[in-house]
Amino acid sequence: MRLEVEGLAARRGGDMIFEGIRFALGAGEAMAVTGPNGAGKSTLLRVLAGFLPPAAGWARVTNAADGAGDIAAHAHFLGPVNAMKPALTVRENLDFWRIFGDAPLLEPEEALGRLGLDHVIDVPYSDLSTGQRRRVAIARLLLNRRTIWLLDEPTSGLDANAEAVFAGLVGDHVAGGGIVIAATHLSIAVAGMKRLRFAERAPA
Numbered sequence: 001m002r003l004e005v006e007g008l009a010a011r012r013g014g015d016m017i018f019e020g021i022r023f024a025l026g027a028g029e030a031m032a033v034t035g036p037n038g039a040g041k042s043t044l045l046r047v048l049a050g051f052l053p054p055a056a057g058w059a060r061v062t063n064a065a066d067g068a069g070d071i072a073a074h075a076h077f078l079g080p081v082n083a084m085k086p087a088l089t090v091r092e093n094l095d096f097w098r099i100f101g102d103a104p105l106l107e108p109e110e111a112l113g114r115l116g117l118d119h120v121i122d123v124p125y126s127d128l129s130t131g132q133r134r135r136v137a138i139a140r141l142l143l144n145r146r147t148i149w150l151l152d153e154p155t156s157g158l159d160a161n162a163e164a165v166f167a168g169l170v171g172d173h174v175a176g177g178g179i180v181i182a183a184t185h186l187s188i189a190v191a192g193m194k195r196l197r198f199a200e201r202a203p204a
Contacts, residue, residue, distance in 0.1 A: 001147050002026050003071060003179050007057030010043050017043050019056065023196060027147070030170065030180035030190050035198030041183035042079075044198075045150045048181065049077040061148075075148035080156065082137035086126035090117075090136055093125055094143060101144025111142035115165060130157045138166060141173075149173060151182040164189070 002024060009019035018040040025031055033041045046052045048059050050072035061074050084093045094108035112118045115135045120128060128136065134157040141149060149170070155163050167189040170180055174190060182188055 001061060001074065001177075001179065002063045003059070003061055003148060003181075005048075005057070005059045008044075008047065008054055008059055009056040010040065010047050010052060011055045012043060016055065018198065021057070021196075023194075025179050025181070025194070027177040027179065028174055029194065030174050030182070030188075030192070031194040031196055032188065033181060033183040033196045033198065034185070039198035041198055042152050045077070045079075045152050045181065045183050048072075049075060049150050051077075071148060071150075074146060075150050076141050076144075076146045077150045077152075078137060078141060078154055079152045082133050083140070084125045084133070084137060087124065089122050089124055090128070091121045093136070094121075094139060097140045098143040101146075103145040104143070105145045106142045108139070108143065111139040112136070114142060114169065115139055115162070131159055131162060134158055135162060138169070142169070147178055149178060149180045149182075151180065151184070153184055154182055155184065155188070 004024045006022050008021040010017050033044060035041055043052065047054050048071050050070055059071055061069055061071050091108055098104060098108065109118055109121060112121055115138060117132060117135050120132060155166060158166060170188055171190050174180055
């Protein structure tokens with residue numbers, strides 16, 4: 001599989017946030033998107049995920065087993081909001097996301113185990129610490145197989161140990177032929193990770 005972006009531009013409100021973005025990533029490649037707040041990192045990921053329409057250019061998947069098409073059909077998106085129901089247990093939340101997907105990979109217990117959290121599976125999500133909530137959200141990536149991971153500030157709320165575990169998960173995904181794009185202020189320790197840096201936007 002190959003992810004290709006050509007001449008991509010996006011607007012927010014009436015302002016052009018970025019334009020002329022061009023890159024390509026193949027199976028087993030990862031890229032960090034860096035830059036100051038408001039430069040367009042999150043907007044880029046939301047365009048790639050299909051949440052926002054591009055103002056110009058295109059982004060698509062090629063050489064996929066089921067043909068070329070939208071990136072969203074092949075991607076997991078992990079944003080700043082953890083997308084969990086506070087009133088439900090961790091198990092209930094992850095069961096929902098596993099059923100919602102279309103390519104089951106790990107059971108909730110297994111996914112949590114990879115993050116050292118299998119002991120909280122029957123705890124209400126609202127009772128977890130900030131770091132635990134983020135790790136449960138990360139576990140969602142492991143429930144269904146998707147080749148592309150789009151990650152927006154994925155290490156937010158994690159301590160140093162959890163950051164290292166997460167970097168290992170990203171490394172494993174890439175080593176298995178996955179593609180990762182991460183918008184982040186902090187580096188992720190993945191060998192060979194490419195860089196796309198957004199410059200600070202000039203005042204309007």
